[in-house]
Amino acid sequence: MSVPDRLSEIVTGHSRAVIALMLVVTVLAGAGAGMVEQSSSLDQFQSDTEEAEKLTYIEDNFATGSENTSTAQVIVRGENTLSKDSLVETLHLQQSFRENETISQTLSTERPTVGVANLVATSAILGEQRQELQSLATEFEQLNATVQKERAALARRQAALNTTRQALRTALESLQEDQATSPRETFEGVRERTAVELDETQYDTFNRSVQLLRRATDEAEIERAYKQGTQGVLADEYETLEQRSQQLEADGERLRALGSELEQRQSKLENTSPSIGDQIEAIESLNATQYERALMSVLGGDSNGQLSGLGFMPTDYEPGSASANATMLLVTHQTSGEGQAGAASQQLIDAQLTMQSMSTDQIGAGDSEVIVFGTGIMSDEINNSMGDSLAIVGPLALIFVVVALVVAYRDFLDILLGLFGIGAVLIWTFGFMGWAGIDFNQMFIAVPVLLIGLSIDYAIHIFMRHREQRQENGAYSDDDVRGSMRTALAGVGIALVLVTATTAIGFLSNLTSPVPPIQDFGIVSAVGITAALLIFGILIPAVKIEVDSVLENRGISRQKRAFGTGNGRFSSVLSAGATAAKKAPVVILLLALLVSAGGAYGASQVDTSFNQEDFIAEDPPAWTDNLPEPFAPGEYSMKENLEFVNQNFVREDSQAQLLFEGDVTDPETLQRLSDAQRDAAESDVVVTLSGGGADLQGPLQTMQQVAAENETFNATFTAADTDGDMVPDQNVEQVYDALFTVAPQEAGNVIYRSDDGYQAVRMVVSTSGTAAMSDVRSEMAAIADNFDSGGLETTATGQIILFDIVQDQLFDTVVESLLITLVAVFAFLMVTYRITDGSAMLGAVTLLPVLFSVTWILGTMYVLEIPFNVMTGMITSLTVGLGVAYSIHMSERYKLELDRTGSVWEAMSRTVTGTGGALLGSAATTVGGFGVLAFAILPPLQQFGIITGMTIIYAFLASVLVLPSLLVLWTKYFGPAASFELSPEETATPTASDGGRPNEREE
Structure with a gap:
């Protein structure tokens, strides 16, 4: 058988x-069927590649890798999203986010929400403080100039008096030796050679000292005669000099107190983080002229530092324009760091769904439309x-x-x-x-x-x-x-x-x-x-x-x-x-x-x-509307929203990264970083902001931005840049040290420092959402290949490259x-x-x-x-x-x-x-x-x-x-x-x- x-x-x-x-x-x-878990993260499709390992290296060793944060983009679309009423509405929405328990428990403790409205409000709030600070700075500069001038004058007067005193002593010595010499002639000779104006009263004092000197029988009388003929003659001048010195010391104390107050106010101004309520009140109190001035200070195209708002505007926005059909608000969530890599937690999903609902109710109920784009909603x-x-x-x-x-x-x-x-x-x-x-x-x-x-x-x-x-x-x-x-x-x-x-x-x-x-x-x-x-x-x-x-x-x-x-x-x-x-x-x-x-x-x-x-998923076809529960599908808008974001804004999750490992303190490394930065900025796959510049961040940009805001670091940065090209060419390690001292978070974002010194730097490049992944990968790889020499290992990585x-x-x-x-x-x-x-x-x-x-x-x-x-x-x-x-x-x-x-x-x-x-x-x-x-x-x-x-x-x-x-x-x-x-x-x-x-x- x-x-x-x-x-x-x-x-x-x-x-x-x-x-x-x-x-x-x-x-x-x-x-075992009940033990099956669900996962929608795209990270699970990634395999063990060099690029994946380097991205993990970045996440583990750079500042952003340990923060466990997730960013959502809240985009408001309307006829004019830069109007005063629109910005106030946005601030009220932020306040609602912070007051809602579902959302607030996920928000980051530092700047959980930020957008153009916040920057305009902050600019308005800081405007008066800046004026007071400027007035104080002007007073400080004037007093400092006066003190320096007086100090120099006193030094010159002191030198002149000392020279005159020595000349008078020399004259007394000659008169002592030659009894026939006339005191008048000798005094006149001193008066002609000194810068101190000597009068007849001073001559009388000098003549009495000569007579005393000629009659002196012992050393004590001789010394008394010399003292009277020098210090005695200049007694009034020395007294006046002392009075001026005491006044200069008082002015110096006042100058130091004024400088301390100026520094404290400057520090307070830089770290001012007004509440949402204060921001709402500030914008509402502005008249039309003041509002336009505050808006242009943020979107004028020449704004620098933390108050530049061009990154929150559509890429086709014209800097300086008071009108735009869309603007963006960034909401930063603090995540637990637990669970599957790349997967949104249920807490984050609930928070972003609540944000979408609240946004629709508060802003979308009118003529405007709100899009919430984030990993939570996408995962949902x-x-x-x-x-x-x-x-x-x-x-x-x-x-x-x-x-x-x-x-x-x-x-x-x-x-x-x-x-x-x-x-x-x-x-x-x-x-x-x-x-x-x-x-x-x-x-x-x-x-x-x-x-x-x-x-x-x-x-x-x-x-x-x-x-x-x-x-x-x-x-x-x-x-x-x-x-x-x-x-x-x-x-x-x-x-x-x-x-x-x-x-x-x-x-x-x-x-x-x-x-x-x-x-x-x-x-x-x-x-x-x-x-x-x-x-x-x-x-x-x-x-x-x-x-x-x-x-x-x-x-x-x-x-x-x-x-x-x-x-x-x-x-x-x-x-x-x-x-x-x-x-x-x-x-x-x-x-x-x-x-x-x-x-x-x-x-x-x-x-x-x-x-x-x-x-x-795209929005389900119309025939599904007739399906009974529980078979009827929900509504899907993320694909349409994603297309809008790709076409008009910088996507927070669309980034490539260049990791540079090796001797990053070599001045030649920074020069080559500058070249790599220029090559990246010229690439077609890199996002160009409305101001015309490429959206990328690296050590050089960070140092230049911090130098523009911090005088102490600016001095170190400028001293290391001997040729004035904004790229340090000496003492790079000291520049890194100074950067970590004044701006540790910003420095740690682009520079990796371990106990053994500086190990790596990175450049983050925002790529266009419409660019093909293969193009992004090839462009970044070409830059990395050009850089990968001279003892440096360069790798192009990032989620978009891993997906390719x-x-x-x-x-x-x-x-x-x-x-x-x-x-x-x-x-x-x-x-x-x-x-x-x-x-x-x-x-x-x-x-x-x-x-x-x-x-x-x-x-x-x-x-x-x-x-x-x-x-x-x-x-x-x-x-x-x-x-x-x-x-x-x-x-x-x-x-x-x-x-x-x-x-x-x-x-x-x-x-x-x-x-x-x-x-x-x-x-x-x-x-x-x-x-x-x-x-x-x-x-x-x-x-x-x-x-x-x-x-x-x-x-x-x-x-x-x-x-x-x-x-x-x-x-x-x-x-x-x-x-x-x-x-x-x-x-x-x-x-x-x-x-x-x-x-x-x-x-």
């Missing part, structure tokens, strides 16, 4: 034990579209399957058994996901539909073969239910195992993909198809035996005609391939090759796509999975058929129609402009895995009938009407199942449903139209000896198959 016979004997002979065992396994597997729409898609396509898939089964089975109990089996397969599959820790993402919405279609194929083939076995020569046989099922399982079992193996190979070929979700999809799908084999090959047959036996024991007949037999309309249609094979098999083969050549050309033109937009890498990997997945699947399936079939039938060539013949269908489906993708994405990127391996099942069933049935009858045409007739009918039923259910994905909300699922449905159609057509001709040619040149003669019996109704088992009645 063969292995298939022994296995079928076990299933049919111990059906109740088999049912009990399989139900226990189902319960155990189902326990993606999650909702996943749920809405399942709510729509799940029931539709079951409806299509039920309708197809009604047509194929025409039996209520068999339909229920099929649905029960589908449920068991889904339980096993999702249970495996739970136990294996595989998250449910956008791709896995296709898994239930995929398994529904594939599972019912097994049921149709087994049930149809079972029905055929009970029907012989147009009449019903006396075989009981158990015996017929035993024969059916033995006959179709090998084909089902081969189908499962080849389909699993197709799914598992996705393990070669570097994209983790595609790997998971391949594993889960392979497990699911294996579960389908076990459920429909063991559990369902055993249940059918028990149910049918009970009913027939009570006199209820369970004998049904197999679909496609009986010379009906379907039989005639299915016989077309056999008829063509009789008349012109070579012509059929040539036509197939010709069509495949056209498909191959189209395949070379199919694009590859991996964009955030791919996963964002995934896009390339998707194409690699298409090619690699196709090649692996083809080679593996080809080898498997050839070895299998060589062992079982002694003809490896039959394996090649069986696979050839599948190759045709691969080119047909790729050509169809080109015609329909469907790109390779995370879903359709698996279509080539799926085409082989799914399509080969139809060919295997046909080849297996033909081989068995050929062995039994020895007639090529009789074997072909039985194959295309018997197995062909089962294939038509399974194709109809599978196409219907996959076709309902076209009604999904997510665009990739729509495309996947359409293209997979076409795949099944092509595989079926190739198996019933092309494969018969190939089988005829195989039989003629490589197969066993068989008759090609038409016998009279072939015009009669084809007999039922017995599964390849010898007919005991004929023996």
